[in-house]
Amino acid sequence: MHLLGTACAIDDAQDRGYANKMGANGEFVPTTLGVALVDAYNSMPLAFKLSAPQLRAKVPLLTLHVANTWAYYSFPPSST
Numbered sequence: 001m002h003l004l005g006t007a008c009a010i011d012d013a014q015d016r017g018y019a020n021k022m023g024a025n026g027e028f029v030p031t032t033l034g035v036a037l038v039d040a041y042n043s044m045p046l047a048f049k050l051s052a053p054q055l056r057a058k059v060p061l062l063t064l065h066v067a068n069t070w071a072y073y074s075f076p077p078s079s080t
Contacts, residue, residue, distance in 0.1 A: 018031060018037060019031055037051075038051045
């Protein structure tokens with residue numbers, strides 16, 4: 001079993017239709033869309049699995065880093 005991380009990640013997964021909480025214990029159950037997404041990730045011929053919980057937890061931070069780096073090099077401060 002893998003933990004998803006923050007409550008935000010759980011809310012995102014539910015809002016996007018990837019999974020639902022079911023039953024009295026709040027078990028997290030993937031939807032057909034969620035299963036298809038993981039299957040698609042796992043079918044990609046990469047050296048790592050995009051569906052790995054450790055990688056999925058890092059994606060928002062990596063995306064933010066790329067965006068900040070792009071913004072810095074695309075729009076450097078004025079030298080005037």
